[in-house]
Amino acid sequence: MKAKPEDSSSNRRWLVATVVVSGVAVFAVAALLINIAERKQEAKNPFYRVVELNETISDPAVWGKNFPMQYDLYLRTVDMERTKYGGSEAEPHSPTKADPRSVVARSKLEEDARLKTMWAGYAFSKDYRERRGHAYMLEDQTFTERQQFNPPGACLNCHASMVATYNQLGNGDMFKGFEAVNHMKYTEARQYAKHPVACIDCHDPQSMQLRVTRPAFISGIRALKASQGIPDYDVSKRATRQEMRSFVCGQCHVTYYFAGPTKQLTFPWTGGLHVEDIIAHEDQSKVTEWQHPDTGAGMIKARHPEFEMWNQGVHARSGVACADCHMPYTRMGSLKISDHQINSPLLKINRSCQTCHHFSEEELKARAEDIQDRYFALRNVALDALMDLIHDIQASKNKATPEQLAVARDSHRRGQFMIDFIGSENSMGFHAPQESMRILGSAINICRTGQIVLHGGPAPSKSLIGKNASASK
Amino acid sequence: MKSYLYSRLAAAALLGAFVGLGSYAFLYAKGYSYLLNDPAACANCHAMRGQYDAWLKSSHRTAATCNDCHTPHNFAGKYAVKALDGFLHSFYFTSGWYPDNIQITRLSLHVTENACRHCHSSITQAIDVNVPHRNARGMTCTRCHYTVGHSDESAWLLVIPTSSFRSHL
Numbered sequence: 001m002k003a004k005p006e007d008s009s010s011n012r013r014w015l016v017a018t019v020v021v022s023g024v025a026v027f028a029v030a031a032l033l034i035n036i037a038e039r040k041q042e043a044k045n046p047f048y049r050v051v052e053l054n055e056t057i058s059d060p061a062v063w064g065k066n067f068p069m070q071y072d073l074y075l076r077t078v079d080m081e082r083t084k085y086g087g088s089e090a091e092p093h094s095p096t097k098a099d100p101r102s103v104v105a106r107s108k109l110e111e112d113a114r115l116k117t118m119w120a121g122y123a124f125s126k127d128y129r130e131r132r133g134h135a136y137m138l139e140d141q142t143f144t145e146r147q148q149f150n151p152p153g154a155c156l157n158c159h160a161s162m163v164a165t166y167n168q169l170g171n172g173d174m175f176k177g178f179e180a181v182n183h184m185k186y187t188e189a190r191q192y193a194k195h196p197v198a199c200i201d202c203h204d205p206q207s208m209q210l211r212v213t214r215p216a217f218i219s220g221i222r223a224l225k226a227s228q229g230i231p232d233y234d235v236s237k238r239a240t241r242q243e244m245r246s247f248v249c250g251q252c253h254v255t256y257y258f259a260g261p262t263k264q265l266t267f268p269w270t271g272g273l274h275v276e277d278i279i280a281h282e283d284q285s286k287v288t289e290w291q292h293p294d295t296g297a298g299m300i301k302a303r304h305p306e307f308e309m310w311n312q313g314v315h316a317r318s319g320v321a322c323a324d325c326h327m328p329y330t331r332m333g334s335l336k337i338s339d340h341q342i343n344s345p346l347l348k349i350n351r352s353c354q355t356c357h358h359f360s361e362e363e364l365k366a367r368a369e370d371i372q373d374r375y376f377a378l379r380n381v382a383l384d385a386l387m388d389l390i391h392d393i394q395a396s397k398n399k400a401t402p403e404q405l406a407v408a409r410d411s412h413r414r415g416q417f418m419i420d421f422i423g424s425e426n427s428m429g430f431h432a433p434q435e436s437m438r439i440l441g442s443a444i445n446i447c448r449t450g451q452i453v454l455h456g457g458p459a460p461s462k463s464l465i466g467k468n469a470s471a472s473k
Numbered sequence: 474m475k476s477y478l479y480s481r482l483a484a485a486a487l488l489g490a491f492v493g494l495g496s497y498a499f500l501y502a503k504g505y506s507y508l509l510n511d512p513a514a515c516a517n518c519h520a521m522r523g524q525y526d527a528w529l530k531s532s533h534r535t536a537a538t539c540n541d542c543h544t545p546h547n548f549a550g551k552y553a554v555k556a557l558d559g560f561l562h563s564f565y566f567t568s569g570w571y572p573d574n575i576q577i578t579r580l581s582l583h584v585t586e587n588a589c590r591h592c593h594s595s596i597t598q599a600i601d602v603n604v605p606h607r608n609a610r611g612m613t614c615t616r617c618h619y620t621v622g623h624s625d626e627s628a629w630l631l632v633i634p635t636s637s638f639r640s641h642l
Contacts, residue, residue: 008477015480022487026494028567033498035567039519331573334519350572358619 039334046335053205058161060198067199069332073340074199077133080105083346085372085428088132099143105130114383117390118416121293122301123149131426134342138196152263153189154182158252160193163200163213168192178215183263202248210244212236214251220267221247227271245321250307253322255421257287257300273308275421275439279414295393297409302421309425313432320356328352368430375429375436382419382440385447389415392451404453411450414464418443507559512539518566520575527623542588542622543581554584582613589614 050065057063064071080103082089088105095102108128109115119125127145141159156162157178169192170177181189204211212218212235225233239247255278259266268285271277279300288298310316315325323338328351330339345352346368349361357364393408400408422429422436429436446464453459499505506514516525528534533542543558544551558581565571577585590597597614615622 011477011480015484018484019487022484022491026487026491029491029494029498032563032567033494033501036498036502036518043519329573331520336522350574354572354574354576 042333042335055167055200055205056164057205058164058195058198058200060161060195060200063199063203063205069335069337070340071199073330073337075135076341077135077343079133079341079343081343081347082130083344084369085376086130086426087344087347088130099145101139101143105132105140112383114387117294117387118383118420119301122290122299123151124301134196136196138193142190147186151186152182152258153184153186154258154263154265155186156181156189156193157214157216157265159196161195161198161201162193165192166213166215174213175215179262179264182258182265183261197252201251210241210248212239212244212247212251216256216265216267217247217251217254220254220269221250223267224269224273227269242319242321245323246307246310246316249322249326253304253306253426254308255303255305255424257282257289259285259287273311275302275305275308275418278302278305278308278421279417282417292390292412294390295409295412296397296405297393297412299413300417302417302424304424304426305421306426306431309422309427309431309435311432312435315431324355325352328355371430371433372428375433375440378437378440379419379423379429382444382447383423385444386412386416386419389447389450392454396454400454404456407453407459408450411446411453411464415443415446415450418446507555510538510540515539518562520562520566520571524575524623531621531623533621537588537592537622541592542585545584545587546591554580582615585615586613589618 048066051062053063053066060071060074064074080088080090090103091106093099093101093104106129108130109125115128116125119128123146126148129140129144132140137159141155162178162181163174165181166174166177168177169180181192201213202210218235221235222233225231235247254267256265256267258264266285268278268281268287270281270284282300287300289301290299291297292299307322310322325345326342327338327340328345328348329336330351339348339351346365349364353364354361359367389408389412393405393412396408397405418439422439425431425436442464449460449464503514503517506517512525512528516522528539540551544554593614
């Protein structure tokens, strides 16, 4: 029997179709099989101890040998990606001898000239930029133009890995090492700093458990707890794991000042974490960081109080830690690890927000940006009020009575601190939306009242500073 | 004639390879467990470990298994959904094209809604008579009762520690 020509061509078609279909099918099954095998293998051994770690090893690359996935994510903090309001964005910079960086972040001063007036006479009016990822913290601090103001070694507490240095300089006593670095010159202390904040600063090298390593936080939270009636609070012993997932961040993302000639890095928490409590602390401790050249007021500077503001918001009330949103669990094969590429949750909405909030990513982003838009609008009103007050004081220096000037300067000190407090807070109002608006409203009132007094109006009937301003009776 | 035979042989060999490799994958990946009712099978591939852990602590763990809520309550529907989900899971887990916090599909939501109504019919029928609710668009049981199956909240994983850190209290 001989196959007819049309039969053989139909056979050929069938053959080709079979080869293609079963080829694709075998390919897919093989891919599935290999994938399953990999997942099974990963689940068997989630961790290999390649090196022995101890308190003297600061280099994150060494820790990364034991924890390659976490280290890989940590390295990705070099990424520069912005959100609507925050985040960093790479801007080209011509390297100079003093500043060899070829990329920097946007200058906030160039964006809003009111900030220059606000910080006139102080280092921040010279150079103030968007934050970049953790990877840049040491480099950006080393080369900022604020270095012209000869900062103390205390600055390194939060811009470098300091555990080994504190232990070395204090002969095993972190507090002594910390005090030694505080009053060094920055350039002198800088020689000890080898890495930006690294694994050792948040993790115990033996157990990998989270831990607090910064003396300023240990003292600060002890004072705070004492004010709440809890004496001798030892954060290392008494904090829960979930608290630690915020406390490690709270070691640096807080406001602070350098106390006295020893330049002791101090968290002003003896009265609480509200902005009014912090102003009261700095008033009592007679802190004045600089004199404003336009108004003559003695000023205090607020610095990135993310921890304090988070604590006033509904997420903190619900037990949600910094790490829940900024380091959400991420899937790595069959393992789940916390995302060590610390950045804005708006860049990872599925993993951070959608763990709890069952709405689409677009909806959640819109909600967050709504909060930020409203905050930004009122923040601009508040900055305008502050500018008006500064100009009024400047114009009436020779006309106003000393009493009037004293009230106006006091308004300047407090009003500006409050605006600065939430302005330098890194969430555009999101961490505690209502508290942010309350502070702005209060700051506007303080600034405008200062103006009224200068113009011969009545002194305020009530204390302008008070977080629980009572309804009038 | 000869080439015709060879080509049939080649096709048969390929098919055989598919069947052989497929069978091995089926056994190696405990494929048979997916035909049964044990919820542990759903955590085989690690992707739904969290859901399984939370279900173990949920209110429904004594009343309903994964299949009771996520497959239809009839034989043909049950295995049709299992086959479809099995294919889709294999595809997405192999390719990695799925979000870390997994999201339910429309079909699956529909199946789950019917499952709620199957067991709780006396309650849901009473609600359905209530015209405003019946007409509410997008109203599903899990819109409000999303914690009953396997959420962090149902598992009380979000217990706020008594020593919770609140300065203003």
